[in-house]
Amino acid sequence: MGTKADGTAAAGAAAAATATPSVTAPSAPGGAGRRGTVFGETMLGTVRLDGEDHSRRVRLDLRVTADRVMRPLGTTAARASGRIRVAGWTDDARAEGELEISPLARRRIRYRISFTAGGRRFTLDGWKSVTPRRPLTSMTVLPFTLYEDGARAGGGTLRFPLATGLLPFLASFRFPRGTGSAEALTAPRWKGEPGRTEVWYTTLTDPATGAGLWLHHELTAPADGSEAYAHGWAAVFPEHGPVRHARFGPAEWTPGGAGFTADGVEAVPGRLTGSAGALRWDLTERAADAPLFTFPRWSWRRPLLPAAQILPAARASYDGTFSYGDTTLTPTSAPGASARIYGHGNARRWAWLHADLGGGDVLEIVAAVSMRPGLRRLPPLVFLRLRRGTRTWPRRVERSAAGWAGLGRFRAAVGLPTWTVSGRAGLRRIRVEVTQPEDRTLALDYTDPDGSPAVCRNSERADAHVLLERWWFGGWRTEAEWTLDGTAHAEVGTR
Incomplete structure (x- = not known):
């Protein structure tokens, strides 16, 4: 996933174009x-x-x-x-x-x-x-x-x-208030303050080979006021064979631009290009859904909380090439998503899931324990967003994290190789079980702006089972059920 939002935030060209001119659809x-x-x-x-x-x-x-x-x-x-x-x-x-x-x-x-x-x-x-x-x-x-x-x-x-x-x-008609275009949400947020980190990350699955891809781009502004730098990595999770990854940077950060641009690596609206070690990539991105705010949307517009995460497009498709060693993947309409994080650093402990459930449905979960004194002993606070068709559940993002006056919060049991999230909102309840097999999981070190370390264990070929139930005439009945075999994107982070 990249740098995880601190849990404290929870507390508060087609062929037919030759016939007639094409229609240019909005990005969000x-x-x-x-x-x-x-x-x-x-x-x-x-x-x-x-x-x-x-x-x-x-x-x-x-x-x-x-x-x-x-x-x-x-x-x-x-x-x-x-x-x-x-x-x-x-x-x-x-x-x-x-x-x-x-x-x-x-x-x-x-x-x-x-x-x-x-x-x-x-x-x-x-x-x-x-x-x-x-x-x-x-x-x-x-x-x-x-x-x-x-x-x-x-x-x-x-x-x-x-x-x-x-x-x-x-x-089915809805008239939602606009959240801003994907292009606007991809633009850098950092204004020169020390002690900040900003992340652009992309995860996708190549439908032809089953390989999972992870591109992580990060800007770090050290808390001691020293010069900000850009860095990141790329990783490929083949269906057969070991996980491969390589880092790029650190490099000088140049303010401005439409997204992340440093050290010959770009993550800008509609395009992802770059290299790291023996890895090379050149991908185009087409947004297929509206933005999704995993944390309250006001926390992105007004950065008053320690961190916030968003997906400029909850779903996207990718085409292009990704090479590692003597192998070149050519993803075509590969499903995935790009996300953003802006904040002070990693949580004390966290879990993350992005699951494209098919048919336009998507599930995003962040469960985190805060780094702040006094909150470190609390159970993980859960942000869960399930988008089905034109609706997102729970209706208010705070519902899964805070419940009602602290009651009815969603619960997370974070561990490896399996972790779970469960909870109820309104007449629906959900249970999510995520499995990250050891041979499909990559451990990477993180460094916060204050210099403290963290470790994430990421799998772009995780398994997930999602059960959604609805209360109906005195009993719980299955409303939908999904099983993802090697196509879920997940991560667990620890200190």
């Missing part, structure tokens, strides 16, 4: 303070692939995010992510793309959704042609064409099921 919903739009949509239909003499059934489930409240009289650009299922051909839970919503100004609602089938990348390109003569049909029927590398690969039609889909569609 809304600018700071401005409301955006989020909704879910399901469409059903058929597709006929070129070269086949029969049609296949299609189901498309999307989560759509716009950076402003939709304008019926104007044009709204939005980002879409979700799942596409084509009978006997593909089931891709990481489909992503963009929408142009312009029912009156341009009389169309255009969809461009990219997905993977049989290891090949396709784009679904189509639009609803809105007309006042057939308002219902034109708003619910989506003719589309499939493209692969600029060439037609098939065509079909999707329809919005009014009878079964209208109520869930209307109920």
Whole structure:
């Protein structure tokens, strides 16, 4: 994960682009303070692939995010992510793309959704042609064409099921207040104060090989007022073979810029490049979800607490290359996320989990024990954020850490090779069990701004089991259950 937030904080280009100009979707919903739009949509239909003499059934489930409240009289650009299922051909839970919503100004609602089938990348390109003569049909029927590398690969039609889909569609609409773009949240926070640390870190899983990747970029401003420096490391966790890692820096830190830039290493919006020892990487990053605040969002806007953590995009996909020794990985639409930390240093003891649960669902956990005197003997304070579709649970981030007046806090049992988190909020309860096998775990030393040491044990190929239950008519019933085998990202830190 990188430098962990001190527990004290708890107390307080697709092929079809040749047809028509592409839509540029925002990187995150809304600018700071401005409301955006989020909704879910399901469409059903058929597709006929070129070269086949029969049609296949299609189901498309999307989560759509716009950076402003939709304008019926104007044009709204939005980002879409979700799942596409084509009978006997593909089931891709990481489909992503963009929408142009312009029912009156341009009389169309255009969809461009990219997905993977049989290891090949396709784009679904189509639009609803809105007309006042057939308002219902034109708003619910989506003719589309499939493209692969600029060439037609098939065509079909999707329809919005009014009878079964209208109520869930209307109920899914949310107008969240904007948290700022991913680009703004990636910009450096440090203003020259001593005793600070700032981290940019990225974790992802290469779907072709099962390898986990970890890129850690850190700015450290020593507490004694000496010159700040930049450093970090990269690590690869192959499915077969030992974990490999190498460090870069320390190097001079140059203020300004869009993210981390030092010693030939960059972590800036949309791009990760650099080298460390025998490791080389060049990756592009595409945000697939809105920012997620693991700690209260005010603690990031106003750095009054010892530390805070955020994910500029709760989910992202990565393409490019990562080389180590004689091996070169070529991730394609690899799932992962990039996160940020700003604070005074590491917690006394901590655990961290990032789990892409598929279908647009994601779970982030930080459990930490504070370094402050008097709080060191308290159990770990837990920050847990489960995003499912358009909603994040618990509704308030403080709920898992503080409960109600200290009662009902979530609990963490931190250890190795297995650690757990459990808790209840409202009518739901959750239990998370994370396993970090020793042969898939890397131990690394940290140094806080005050010079004190810490050790983290990180695995980018951890296992996790997540059980979510809901109270229903007098008993607990399973609402969702996920099992991740070697695709969870986890860490345990100690002093």
